[in-house]
Amino acid sequence: MTTVATDRRAQLAEFLKTRRARVTPEQVGLAPGLRRRTPGLRREEVAQLAGVGVTWYTWLEQGRPINASEQVLQAIARTLQLDLAEQAHLLRLAGLRPAVPDSMECATQPQVQSILDALDPLPAAISSARYDILRWNASYETIFPGATLSDTYRRNSLWAAAVVPQCCSAFVNRDEELPRMVAVLRSNYVEHLGEPEWETFIADLIAVSADFATLWAQQDVALHSSRLKVFRHGSVGELRMTATNLQVLGMPTARMVVYTPNDDETRERVSFLQANPGLAVVDHVH
Incomplete structure (x- = not known):
């Protein structure tokens, strides 16, 4: 993998972590639960809500060289409540071309x-x-x-x-x-x-x-x-x-x-x- 691709994967991982940390369980209809070590959603909760595998999503957040389709990334974006600019940024970090405004x-x-x-x-x-x-x-x-x-x-x-x-x-x-x-x-x-x-x-x-x-x-x-x-x-x-x-x-x-x-x-x-x-x-x- 090239250095550029490696850097992009690393930035994708950090971006997902920061977006996940700002979404509370209550915002996505989950019970707050007890003894959360970090703010925001857990990885398994994001995976469940987005309809993807926990292991796959974990690898994505770890910056591993896995393929992610636009459809799956859009499901993650909806779960993390990303705005239009954040959605476009997510797709670019994943090596995809975001849709442009009409x-x-x-x-x-x-x-x-x-x-x-x-x-x-x-x-x-x-x-x-x-x-x-x-x-x-x-x-x-x-x-x-x-x-x-x-x-x-x-x-x-x-x-x-x-x-x-x-x-x-x-x-x-x-x-x-x-x-x-x-x-x-x-x-x-x-x-x-x-x-x-x-x-x-x-x-x-x-x-x-x-x-x-x-x-x-x-x-x-x-x-x-x-x-x-x-x-x-x-x-x-x-x-x-x-x-x-x-x-x-x-x-x-x-x-x-x-x-x-x-x-x-x-x-x-x-x-x-x-x-x-x-x-x-x-x-x-x-």
């Missing part, structure tokens, strides 16, 4: 919208790891109304980049950005293998976009970074924007994207759009 649920918190609104006049939005646009401010909607208001396409920036016809696409440098967006999606996908929403999304994109299908098959991976993105708006022309990706505490599977004008001309055009909402995004209709 991005959609986190993004609905009122304070998230307040932060986005405070960034105005900079266009800003919250996007999921799958590029779903979850929340946005007024400036974002002014610059990219097709991404937030369209009933034709999904409210998803990767879907828009891959599926919307080139003549109607907001991306000028699509050939540069689409491969990178797909590579970032591939990096995020490994955390969501087998999840129905992810599998359906990818299958749908493959079915409707030959470009996406080709890029997805290449198995390229990448991470988010600040990027120069060039957009096309039918009423003002090109907009050169630097997209900065920020991680939001409490939303580990989502990110905040803030767009900053890259030059004076773009800054003037963005200001004009903000002062004149509702201008046509494309200069033609199908």
Whole structure:
């Protein structure tokens, strides 16, 4: 066993001991009993309440190299009355990956919208790891109304980049950005293998976009970074924007994207759009 694994097992043992010591028999419906040498529950009581063997649980608290499934650890967590942070810590110490908060649920918190609104006049939005646009401010909607208001396409920036016809696409440098967006999606996908929403999304994109299908098959991976993105708006022309990706505490599977004008001309055009909402995004209709 590696040193890291040994240290993690030792920390797991100490963590379980401290959590067990703070739970009284009365809190879990047991009689207090007599002559308890230490505060809290006994090992055999934790094992009984969690539905595991006493010997197995003892070994777990001793830091022995035994396997523990997430289901069993969750039963122990419930017995020890661990909160969400403690549950995640327990799973990590056991070498498992804890479930992360749902991005959609986190993004609905009122304070998230307040932060986005405070960034105005900079266009800003919250996007999921799958590029779903979850929340946005007024400036974002002014610059990219097709991404937030369209009933034709999904409210998803990767879907828009891959599926919307080139003549109607907001991306000028699509050939540069689409491969990178797909590579970032591939990096995020490994955390969501087998999840129905992810599998359906990818299958749908493959079915409707030959470009996406080709890029997805290449198995390229990448991470988010600040990027120069060039957009096309039918009423003002090109907009050169630097997209900065920020991680939001409490939303580990989502990110905040803030767009900053890259030059004076773009800054003037963005200001004009903000002062004149509702201008046509494309200069033609199908």
